[in-house]
Each structure stands twice: as structure tokens, then as C-alpha cells.
Amino acid sequence: MSLNEEFELLRRIPMFARVEPAKLKLLAFTSERLVYAPDQELFHQGDQPDACYIIVDGDAAVMVDTPSGPLTVAKIGKNEFVGEIGVLCDVPRTATVKALTALTTLRIAKDIFLRMVSDFPTMGVEIMRVLAHRLEQTTNQLREAKAAVRH
Amino acid sequence: METNLFKYILKHTRREQVAILAIVILSQVFYFLSLDLPKTIVNRAIQGEGFDEPGATVPFLAVQFDLPEFLGFLGLPERLDLFSGLDLERIPYLVALSLLFLLLVFINGGFKLHINTQKGRMGERMLRRLRYELFDRVLRFPPHHLRKVKQAEIATMVKDEVEPLGGFIGDAFVQPAFLGGQALTALVFILAQSLYLGLVTVGILMLQGFIIPKLRVRLLRLGKQRQLTARDLAGRIAESVDGITEIHAHDASNYMRADIAARLARIFEIRFLLYQWKFAIKFLNNLLAQLTPFFFYLVGGYLAITGRLDIGGLVAVIAAYKDLPGPVKELIDWDQQRQDVQIKYEQVIEQFSPDGMMPTELQAPTRTAGPLGGPIKAANLTLIEEGGAKLLDGVSFELAIDRHVALVGPEGGGKEALAMVLSRISVLSGGSLMAGETDLGSAPEALTGRAIAYVGPDPYLFATTLRENMLYGLRYWPGRPRAPDPAEAARLSSAQAEARRTGNTELDFAADWTDYAAAGAAGPEDIDQRMIDALRVVEFDEDAYQLGLRGIVDPAHRAGLAQQIVSARAALRLKLADPALAALVEPFDRTRYNRNMTVAENLLFGTTSDPGLAAERVSDHPYVKSILARVALRAPLLAIGHKIADTMVELFADLPAGHPFFEQFSFIAADDLPDVRALLGRADKGGVAGLAAPDQDRLIALAFPYAEARHRLGLIDTDTELLLLAGRRAFVEHVPADLSAKVEFYDEAKYNAAAALQDNILFGRLAYGQAQAAQRIGQLITDVLNDLDLRAAVLQVGLDYQVGVAGKRLSQAQRQKVGLARALLKGADLLVVNGATGAMDGATQAKVLDNTLRLRKGRGVAWSLQRADMARGFDRILLLRDGKLAEQGTFAELDRPGTRFQELAASG
Missing domain, CATH: 1.20.1560.10 (ABC transporter type 1, transmembrane domain)
Structure with a gap:
């Protein structure tokens, strides 16, 4: 896969849809394309975060450790962004992400990601928008869950 | 004097x-x-x-x-x-x-x-x-x-x-x-x-x-x-050199400059x-x-x-x-x-005439020194610092020579001083220390330095190999004189006469001084194994193994090993045939273009010691230029360089100069970007072919560090690959004699003396973009070496590692491990350890302590411990406080409510 293909791919991700092409190309150039075999981990819960990932192809599971063993809490797939919380908040990984199928990702190293966000405000705003949207979703889910518990 | x-x-x-x-x-x-x-x-x-x-x-x-x-x-x-x-x-x-x-x-x-x-x-x-x-x-x-x-x-x-x-x-x-x-x-x-x-x-x-x-x-x-x-x-x-870290850390360079200028x-x-x-x-x-x-x-x-x-x-x-x-x-x-x-x-x-010099007799060279007698009887030990502080104040005890004793107590309370007195690193100010019938205060160093093995918190390593450092503890007598030929014998005897005449020692430095027997070895042939055993006890064997993997093997000296490594290369290749693993490595193959190597590396396809062929200068090398001309590579490389320049200008144009991305990713330095932009302008007008020779050279230079798998610009097509392979062949065919001596081409059947041991096994490049490729291949290499029974040989290569001045190429924890291993290798009657594991992490400290005590079962150990709770495995505990022996007994006796020991153990 060439840099141009990766650039096209980044452009299709909502978070980056509105970022200028030159910046996206730079992001593609400075990130690393990584291929995972099924069952390989991208990162493990509790690790110090060093990068975030964009899924280019394949599926992955998000899992948390529970007293009764690992529990899958979500599945993610193509064009999804993962691992950004750890990088932005500088907290240990809150979950484990593991390849379910053969998986291709774009790995954006932590310092590069932070630099992009701070150097190119458009990118920062877009990421904020996506995160805020995600927060809203979670809040809704929480509200529904609370309502369900009350009944 | x-x-x-x-x-x-x-x-x-x-x-x-x-x-x-x-x-x-x-x-x-x-x-x-x-x-x-x-x-x-x-x-x-x-x-x-x-x-x-x-x-x-x-x-x-x-x-x-x-x-x-x-x-x-x-x-x-x-x-x-x-x-x-x-x-x-x-x-x-x-x-x-x-x-x-x-x-x-x-x-x-x-x-x-x-x-x-x-x-x-x-x-x-x-x-x-x-x-x-x-x-x-x-x-x-x-x-x-x-x-x-x-x-x-x-x-x-x-x-x-x-x-x-x-x-x-x-x-x-x-x-x-x-x-x-x-x-x-x-x-x-x-x-x-x-x-x-x-x-x-x-x-x-x-x-x-x-x-x-x-x-x-x-x-x-x-x-x-x-x-x-x-x-x-x-x-x-000299102080500035030693303290260079502090100078940088505190921006003190100008203060130091002023200091030296004033002097x-x-x-x-x-x-x-x-x-x-x-x-x-x-x-x-x-x-x-x-x-x-x-x-x-x-x-x-x-x-x-x-x-x-x-x-x-x-x-x-x-x-x-x-x-x-x-x-x-x-x-x-x-x-x-x-x-x-x-x-x-x-x-x-x-x-050179301070008070309290050690008498000459205590260092008189001797072949043998008796074993340390027991028990150790300390009566009223007193150690006073120059300032007058009493580090030890009337300490008395008796110890069996074959038992393990822990010295615990608050820092500076006397446990460190006692360890140093026991090994006579410090000289007593008062009291007496007897080992059986021998007064340790006046015993020759031949006894204290051989029968007692001391390791301090910061063991000194000499600027030589790991092996030489390990053997340092065994070198007190030239036990195996060299067997010189007659001409050399004459030279040796005249050298000795001259030494005698000038009051120098006549002991031959070039003899083999190592006391193999003390280390439990028969001779030079099996001493390496003893060293590796000692390194395992201190949990350094994995480190030594890694050092060995990164080590350079001289095939002239170790032809056998080099040959075995080439077999390991074949064995690894066999394992990599597994489709699940094949993608991790792109092996060196003279007949195929390697997409994980740069253009320059593909052309040379070997290792070199010629600085002119280093990555940053290779495009200027006259021989490289002649090869480009010979196989018509200039035009395609010019096209590639042109595209790279175009892309770089597009990607990096907006970044401020000094942005870290330039350093990390750009083919063009920030300062050169305007020049390259102007160059591209000229190329747009008259085409790249119309550019002046220096402009063309500049673009071609950009193509050399390009690696397709890494940079992913899609610039190397099949035709270019074939041309570069032709260039690779031409490079070998026409290489001039003076350059030939400095280049070693990759050859499947030959050990490459300039490359590290593990690179010789890998004989290829880790592929970009494969998750955890390095770890997985590292494991594969380890498996192959174990299968071929080569682990010990790799460890021996690890022993060749140059530790640097004062061992600075090792971490402090590693230095402590080597220091302890050196002391263990001596097989001394009494091992004295003075906080020598402090730089290791807690788990490692516990393991090293455990391994050491197991190894030393039945032979004496006196260990000044950082933490009291580590004393559990010892036969006796001495608790020192304010220079006095505050408590002593077994762990069970002291681990009771109300003891100082328990108080100390609880506080960590």
C-alpha cells in the first residue's frame, strides 16, 4: 500500500475528513503501517501508552480485565480510531485491544500525534468534536442504563 | 621514602x-x-x-x-x-x-x-x-x-x-x-x-x-x-570530565569555562x-x-x-x-x-607519604595463601572516621565461618562499616578481629584478598572486556608462566635483570595470572563456563546473551563459531519458510531487490568500513558515481529524487524551521528547503534532464536513503529494481582493490565479520510494518541457537563485550551484578557483600540474594542488607545502630514484637 492510498483512507475517517490534505499526507507519512496476525495485541490494559491506531482493515476486540477473566466490551473495525484516550490523557491503557482477524493499522506515535494536534488546530478541533460526540453517546447510554435499572 | x-x-x-x-x-x-x-x-x-x-x-x-x-x-x-x-x-x-x-x-x-x-x-x-x-x-x-x-x-x-x-x-x-x-x-x-x-x-x-x-x-x-x-x-x-553529567544538568558549562579560564x-x-x-x-x-x-x-x-x-x-x-x-x-x-x-x-x-601506609609485607607476592580459619571473633571493634565520628563503637560477636550472617540496621548505623572492616577494606581504629588464630588486622592481603571476597555498592570495572573483569579477582600470582622461545627467553631474562636493577617487580605481566583452580576450573578451556555459571547466579546471563547477540565475532579467531552461525542462518531460513512468519523478514538475496533496504544499501549490498560509503556521503563517492553511469542508473534515480523532492516540499513546506519532524522524517533539512524549492522551479521550466549537473546530483542524492517498504512513496518499480540489481552486480565486478579491502559483500555462505552476531543469523532485514517483528524474530533466533546448542557460544561472545571506561557501557545494576559475579567466581571462604544489589529492582534483588545464598551453602557470607526484611534466609542477623551492635540472633528470635529488628523491618 502506498502513501497515497493511506492518505485516501485517512480522508474517509470522519475525524480527519475536514483536515487539509497536506496535513493528512504528513500524518500518513509520519505514521507507520503495522500488520497484526489474529490474536496479537495492539496494547494491553495497564501499559503506558506510546501510540494510537487507526484500523485500516480487519476487526479487533476491546477487552477489559475482570475478576472472572477478560471481557470483550466492544468490537471495532475499519476506519475506527483507538487508543487516543491514553495518549491524550496520559493515563495507562484502560483496555486491551486484540486483533480478531488479520489486522492492518496505521500506528501514530504518541509524540507525533500530540504534535499534530498542537501544530494544526483544525485537526485538534476535529478530534475534540469526535471525542465530544463519543462522550455524548456514552452519557446517553448511561442515562438509558440508569432508567432501565430504576424500572 | x-x-x-x-x-x-x-x-x-x-x-x-x-x-x-x-x-x-x-x-x-x-x-x-x-x-x-x-x-x-x-x-x-x-x-x-x-x-x-x-x-x-x-x-x-x-x-x-x-x-x-x-x-x-x-x-x-x-x-x-x-x-x-x-x-x-x-x-x-x-x-x-x-x-x-x-x-x-x-x-x-x-x-x-x-x-x-x-x-x-x-x-x-x-x-x-x-x-x-x-x-x-x-x-x-x-x-x-x-x-x-x-x-x-x-x-x-x-x-x-x-x-x-x-x-x-x-x-x-x-x-x-x-x-x-x-x-x-x-x-x-x-x-x-x-x-x-x-x-x-x-x-x-x-x-x-x-x-x-x-x-x-x-x-x-x-x-x-x-x-x-x-x-x-x-x-x-579530570573532575570536569567525570562530572560532565552534572555540568550539563545544571547548565554549569560556563561556570566551568570561567573556572578553567581563571586558572x-x-x-x-x-x-x-x-x-x-x-x-x-x-x-x-x-x-x-x-x-x-x-x-x-x-x-x-x-x-x-x-x-x-x-x-x-x-x-x-x-x-x-x-x-x-x-x-x-x-x-x-x-x-x-x-x-x-x-x-x-x-x-x-x-x-606520597601519608600516615598509615600499609606495610610492604602485607602485599608480598605469594603463590598460595592458607584458607581462612574459623570462627570469626570480633572484640570491641572500633572504627573512627577522620572527622572523629565513630562508625563502629565497641562491636563484639563471634561467627562460624561457614554460616550466613545478615548485617542490618539504619543506613550509616554501622552495617556498611562492619562489612568493610570484615574484608579489611577499612582498617580498624581499635579492637581485634580474629579468624581462627589469624589476626585479620595484620594478615597479608594474600589472605584477605583471596579467602575473602568483597563487593561494594559501586564495584569498579576496568576498561576492558567483561571476561577480563570477571577474571580480575583471580589474578594474584603468575601461576602459569609463558613458555617463550629461546630468543624471547633471552629478552625476558634481560628484562628481569633490568627490573631487578631498578627495584621493580620481576613477576611477568605476560604470564597467565588466572587462578583457575580457585574458580573450580581446570584451565582456560573451561573457565568461561564457570564465569557463565556465576553470571547466572546474579541474573546476568540473559544480559550477557544479549550482549553476545550484538557482539562482533572475528572469524579468524573463532572460525568454528562463525561456521556454526552460518548454519544457524540456514536453520532460521528454514523456520521462516512458515507462511505465518515469512512476512517478518526480507532475507538478503543477491538476485533480488530488498524493499526493506535503502537504495544505497541495495547497491552496495554488504558492509563497509569506508567512511566515504556512509549513508550521508555515499552519493558523492566517485566509484558509486561511476557505477551509476555504467548501468544507466542516473536517469531513473534522478526521477526518483525529483519525486521525493516534490513530496518533501509539499509535506514540509508549512512547518516552521526547527520542527522536530524535519529531523525525524524529512529527506531535506529545513534550511535547504527553499533551495530545493527553487531547484524544482528550474526543473519545471526545462525538465529534470535540462538541469545543471550539480542540481541533478542533488536530486540523485535524495534517492539514496529511500527505502520503499518504509517510506511507501511507490517510487521503485520493477524496471528500476532490475537496474539497481545490475548496479549491484557491477559494483562487485569492478570494485577497485583499495575499496575491496574495506567492503564485505553479503554472501549466503560466509560469515560477515563486520556485522553483529544476530545480524549474521538473521541475514536479512526485519520487514517494516509487521507488528512485534523484532520480538518474534528474537524468539526465533533464540530457538534456533538453542536447537543448535549455541547458547553457550553466544554467551562466550558476550564475555568479549568491552564494558567501557569504569564499566560505563553497562548500567549500574549490571555493574553490580558483574561485581558480585566476580566475587562469586573466586570461590572465597567468606563472601562479604556491602549493599551491592541496591541498583537492581526489588524482585531481582530477592532472586540474586536467594541464588547467592543457595550457591554459598556451607561457606561463609556476610551481607549488609538494604532492607531488614530480606534477612529471612540468613542463619544469623546482626543489627547495628549508631555504630553499636544493638541486637543479634536468628530471624525467628528477632522477629518478635518490641524488637528493634521488627521495627526496622516494618519501616521497610
Whole structure:
């Protein structure tokens, strides 16, 4: 896969849809394309975060450790962004992400990601928008869950 | 040590000095003759005195002396005849006299050469002796003294400051004798010619001899200051190097610059003063010396005119006087040098004569030293620091020699001091420490250093290999002398004779000093295994293995191993045939383009030691350029470079200069970006083919670091690959001889001596973009090495690792592990560990402690522990507090409520 293909791919991700092409190309150039075999981990819960990932192809599971063993809490797939919380908040990984199928990702190293966000405000705003949207979703889910518990 | 330099010199060179002096005296006879001869030549042969009629002859080689007129009152004849000589006519007489003069020149020269050689050898011998003695004293310094003197200053003193002493020692007695004799001869000669002229000369000489030394006192004082400031400078510079981290960490570089500048200013001041003073004295000295000829011309001329002195006599006096100021001046110089070196000597000796030096006998070399007797009985141990603080205060206990004892307590409470006293690293201030019948306080180091193995918190590693550092603990006697061939044996025995003559040790450094038996090995062949065992105990074997993987193997020395590694390469290749793993590595294959290597690497396809072929310069290399031209690679590389330049300008144009991305990712430095943009503008107008040669070269240079798999710009198509492969072949075919020696091409069947061991096994590149490729391949390589039974061999390569100055290429924890392993290797009767695991993490510390105690079962251990709760595995615990033994007992006895021990253990 060439840099141009990766650039096209980044452009299709909502978070980056509105970022200028030159910046996206730079992001593609400075990130690393990584291929995972099924069952390989991208990162493990509790690790110090060093990068975030964009899924280019394949599926992955998000899992948390529970007293009764690992529990899958979500599945993610193509064009999804993962691992950004750890990088932005500088907290240990809150979950484990593991390849379910053969998986291709774009790995954006932590310092590069932070630099992009701070150097190119458009990118920062877009990421904020996506995160805020995600927060809203979670809040809704929480509200529904609370309502369900009350009944 | 003798504080007076002259006594010191005399003590060691009396016989040599006398021999040289005898030769000097003998040489004076010939010197006198050579002074007398010119007069005869001028007066008799040239002016014809005694050849009153043609055909007259004069006796040649008659041994006769003119006795000075002032001796006339003794009633001696004016001329003393010893041999009446051959009768010669005037011209043959002149020839004979001149030849005689020539002969005397040779004889005098020969004497000089011989005397100088003898002096030089004696001086060098004394210098050798002195340096050796000084170093010997360093080895016997009391520990507290070494805390006060800077190591660079000691080195400067041994190396530089005693150096002028060597030159002087040869001259110490001979020079005044020789020069004094010469001056005296000349003086006597002048006196013999004319009493008045002689008296004038004597008068001025006395003036010279009186004034000049007076003036030189100040010179000496300045010299002393110069020596001290220079020594300080050396110390401070060494300190700056050692403390470079602090300098960077605190932005202290300018403070240090100012410090050194201030010192240099002071040194400049002293040196310039010295210089001025020196030349002022020189001026005066010359003036006085020139005063004498003034009198000669005046008084001598008058005497000659009035007929009381013949012309030949005056010429000879002046000739003799020419030889006089030289020796006199040198004599004065010698006197100054004498005072100078005496001061230097005293200053050095003072530094090397601290109180409390270890007696020589304690370090006498011995082949064997008995085992340590038991039990260890400590009575009233007291250790007082210089400041007066009591580190140990009346500590008494008794220990079985084969048990494990833990020393615990608060930091500085005495556990560290006790560990150091037990191994006699610190010398007791009071009390007694017995091991069986032996008093450890006065036992030879041969016992304390072999039967006891001490490891401190910061074990020192020497700047050599890991192996040499491990063996350091076993080198106390040259147990296996080398078996030299006859020529070398002769050299060895003469070297030993010379060593004896200069008071140096005669033990042969080149012998094998390692005590293999102490380490439980039969000899050099299985000592490596013992070392590896010891490294396993301290949890360093994995580190050593990794060092081995990264190590360089010289196939000339380890042909077998190199061959085995090549087999491992094949075995790994077989494993990589598994489709799940194949993608992780792109192997080296001469017939295929490697997309995980750069263009430059693909062309060269080997390793090189030629700096001209380094990545940043390779495109300028003339041979590389010729290859590009030969296989028509310029045009495609130009196109690739053009696209790279285009992309870089697009990607990085908006970034501010100095942005870290330039450094990390860009092919073009921020400063060059505007240039490249202009270049691209020119290319747009006239096409790349129309660009000037330097512009083209610049674009081509951009193509060299490009690796398709990494940079993913899609620039290398199949045709370009084929061309680059043609370039690779051409590179090998036409490589010139001088370059060929510096390049080793990748060859599937050959070990590459310039590449690391693991790179030789891998023989390819890790593929970009494969998750955890490095770890997975690392595991595969380990598996292959284990399958082939090569792990031990890799560990041996790890033992070849150069640890760097003071072991700085290892981490502190690693240094501690090596220090402990070195102590374990000795197989000592008592192992004393003084907080030597502090830099390791908690889990490792526990494991190392556990492994060590298991290994040492039945043999003594005294371990000063950081944390009291680590004492569980020990037979006995001594708790020290404020220098006193506060509690002792087994873990069970002490681990009760209310004990100090439990309190300590609870606080961590």
C-alpha cells in the first residue's frame, strides 16, 4: 500500500475528513503501517501508552480485565480510531485491544500525534468534536442504563 | 621514602656514579691536552719557534709540562720532561700536530658520548625506579588518603612531575664533576699562562657564582607555584570530565569555562613572570661572561705588547676562556636545576607519604595463601572516621565461618562499616578481629584478598572486556608462566635483570595470572563456563546473551563459531519458510531487490568500513558515481529524487524551521528547503534532464536513503529494481582493490565479520510494518541457537563485550551484578557483600540474594542488607545502630514484637 492510498483512507475517517490534505499526507507519512496476525495485541490494559491506531482493515476486540477473566466490551473495525484516550490523557491503557482477524493499522506515535494536534488546530478541533460526540453517546447510554435499572 | 633527593640518588646509584666519575676524570686529561695543543701549533709549527734554521727538527710527542711561573718558588724546573719524542721537520711537524689535534677531538667526543650514554641510562633507571616506587605507594595508601587526593593529580605526579628528575639524576653528580673539572682545567690553564688574567677570571666567576643564584631564588619559588597550579589544572579538568553529567544538568558549562579560564590566567601570569625573570638573569649572566674577554683584550693585550706574555699564550688563553663560560654557566644552571628538582621531589614525596601506609609485607607476592580459619571473633571493634565520628563503637560477636550472617540496621548505623572492616577494606581504629588464630588486622592481603571476597555498592570495572573483569579477582600470582622461545627467553631474562636493577617487580605481566583452580576450573578451556555459571547466579546471563547477540565475532579467531552461525542462518531460513512468519523478514538475496533496504544499501549490498560509503556521503563517492553511469542508473534515480523532492516540499513546506519532524522524517533539512524549492522551479521550466549537473546530483542524492517498504512513496518499480540489481552486480565486478579491502559483500555462505552476531543469523532485514517483528524474530533466533546448542557460544561472545571506561557501557545494576559475579567466581571462604544489589529492582534483588545464598551453602557470607526484611534466609542477623551492635540472633528470635529488628523491618 502506498502513501497515497493511506492518505485516501485517512480522508474517509470522519475525524480527519475536514483536515487539509497536506496535513493528512504528513500524518500518513509520519505514521507507520503495522500488520497484526489474529490474536496479537495492539496494547494491553495497564501499559503506558506510546501510540494510537487507526484500523485500516480487519476487526479487533476491546477487552477489559475482570475478576472472572477478560471481557470483550466492544468490537471495532475499519476506519475506527483507538487508543487516543491514553495518549491524550496520559493515563495507562484502560483496555486491551486484540486483533480478531488479520489486522492492518496505521500506528501514530504518541509524540507525533500530540504534535499534530498542537501544530494544526483544525485537526485538534476535529478530534475534540469526535471525542465530544463519543462522550455524548456514552452519557446517553448511561442515562438509558440508569432508567432501565430504576424500572 | 628518602626526603632528600641526593641521598635517594646516592643510595641507589653509588656504584654507577663512581664509575662515571672515574671516566670523567680520565677524560679531563685529554681535555687539557686538547687545550694545550693549539698553543704549540701556533707558536712552534706556524710561527716557527724552534725551527731557527732550515732542516731543523723538533721532538714530537714529547711528554713535557710547562709549570706555571708562580710555582717557581717550589724550586721545580720550569719544564718537566717525561718522553723526548720523535724529531720532525717543520711541515711534517705541523701535519703531525694537526692530526694529533684531530685525534684528540675524536677522543674527547668519544668520552662525551660514553659519559652521556651512561648518564642517560642511569637517569632513566632511576626514573623507572622512582615511578614504580610511587605507584607501589599508591597501592599501599590508607583508604582515607585516597579520598583527599584527586586521581588525575596522582597520575600527573607519577607521569609528568617526576620526569625532569630522570634527566637530572644522570647529571646529579657527574655534571658538576665534569663541568667543574672542565672549568677548573681551563682556569688552571689560564692561570698557568698568566697569573693576572687568571685572577681576573676567578674574580668575575666568583661574582657570577654569587649573584646569579641569589637572583634565582625567586625563579624557584615561581617554578614551585607553576607546578602546583598545573597539577590543580589537571585535577580540575579530570573532575570536569567525570562530572560532565552534572555540568550539563545544571547548565554549569560556563561556570566551568570561567573556572578553567581563571586558572589558565593564573598559570599564564606565573609562566610569563618566570619567563621575564629567566631572561633578565640570562642577560646579566651573559654580560658578566662578556666582561672577562674585555679584560683579556685590555690586560692580555697590554701584557703581550710589553712582552710579558707571548701571542700564542694569549690566543690559547682566549681559546681556553671560550670554553670557560659554557661550563660555568651550565654549572650555575645545574645548581638551579638541583634546587628545582629537589623542590619537585619533596613536593611529590610529601603527597606520597601519608600516615598509615600499609606495610610492604602485607602485599608480598605469594603463590598460595592458607584458607581462612574459623570462627570469626570480633572484640570491641572500633572504627573512627577522620572527622572523629565513630562508625563502629565497641562491636563484639563471634561467627562460624561457614554460616550466613545478615548485617542490618539504619543506613550509616554501622552495617556498611562492619562489612568493610570484615574484608579489611577499612582498617580498624581499635579492637581485634580474629579468624581462627589469624589476626585479620595484620594478615597479608594474600589472605584477605583471596579467602575473602568483597563487593561494594559501586564495584569498579576496568576498561576492558567483561571476561577480563570477571577474571580480575583471580589474578594474584603468575601461576602459569609463558613458555617463550629461546630468543624471547633471552629478552625476558634481560628484562628481569633490568627490573631487578631498578627495584621493580620481576613477576611477568605476560604470564597467565588466572587462578583457575580457585574458580573450580581446570584451565582456560573451561573457565568461561564457570564465569557463565556465576553470571547466572546474579541474573546476568540473559544480559550477557544479549550482549553476545550484538557482539562482533572475528572469524579468524573463532572460525568454528562463525561456521556454526552460518548454519544457524540456514536453520532460521528454514523456520521462516512458515507462511505465518515469512512476512517478518526480507532475507538478503543477491538476485533480488530488498524493499526493506535503502537504495544505497541495495547497491552496495554488504558492509563497509569506508567512511566515504556512509549513508550521508555515499552519493558523492566517485566509484558509486561511476557505477551509476555504467548501468544507466542516473536517469531513473534522478526521477526518483525529483519525486521525493516534490513530496518533501509539499509535506514540509508549512512547518516552521526547527520542527522536530524535519529531523525525524524529512529527506531535506529545513534550511535547504527553499533551495530545493527553487531547484524544482528550474526543473519545471526545462525538465529534470535540462538541469545543471550539480542540481541533478542533488536530486540523485535524495534517492539514496529511500527505502520503499518504509517510506511507501511507490517510487521503485520493477524496471528500476532490475537496474539497481545490475548496479549491484557491477559494483562487485569492478570494485577497485583499495575499496575491496574495506567492503564485505553479503554472501549466503560466509560469515560477515563486520556485522553483529544476530545480524549474521538473521541475514536479512526485519520487514517494516509487521507488528512485534523484532520480538518474534528474537524468539526465533533464540530457538534456533538453542536447537543448535549455541547458547553457550553466544554467551562466550558476550564475555568479549568491552564494558567501557569504569564499566560505563553497562548500567549500574549490571555493574553490580558483574561485581558480585566476580566475587562469586573466586570461590572465597567468606563472601562479604556491602549493599551491592541496591541498583537492581526489588524482585531481582530477592532472586540474586536467594541464588547467592543457595550457591554459598556451607561457606561463609556476610551481607549488609538494604532492607531488614530480606534477612529471612540468613542463619544469623546482626543489627547495628549508631555504630553499636544493638541486637543479634536468628530471624525467628528477632522477629518478635518490641524488637528493634521488627521495627526496622516494618519501616521497610
